[in-house]
Amino acid sequence: MKRFASMTAALFLTLSTSAIAQTTTVVLPGEVRTYVLEQNVPSVTFEGEVVVGQPLPETVEIHTIPDQPDYAYAVVNNKRVVVNPKQRTVVEVLQ
Numbered sequence: 001m002k003r004f005a006s007m008t009a010a011l012f013l014t015l016s017t018s019a020i021a022q023t024t025t026v027v028l029p030g031e032v033r034t035y036v037l038e039q040n041v042p043s044v045t046f047e048g049e050v051v052v053g054q055p056l057p058e059t060v061e062i063h064t065i066p067d068q069p070d071y072a073y074a075v076v077n078n079k080r081v082v083v084n085p086k087q088r089t090v091v092e093v094l095q
Contacts, residue, residue, distance in 0.1 A: 026091050028071070028082060035065050036073040036080050036094060043075040050076050055088040062088065 072085035080094040
């Protein structure tokens with residue numbers, strides 16, 4: 001019986017840790033999304049794919065968002081992307 005309880009506890013901890021790791025998502029404030037979609041800046045061509053979690057190269061200019069220090073944006077390959085300005089990582093690709 002002890003062994004069963006130990007195995008059950010270990011399985012529970014493993015599953016709950018996996019679930020937590022998989023549910024990490026960023027919810028953009030509505031004003032960030034609206035601001036980025038309303039801006040008229042030229043698109044930069046970037047060879048490769050823009051992927052959430054990956055940094056943009058230094059050659060891609062990112063633009064600040066007023067009153068939103070945690071977010072910036074760029075237009076890359078005709079896609080608007082929200083980035084973390086400190087690490088330059090893509091947070092979300094807006095369609």
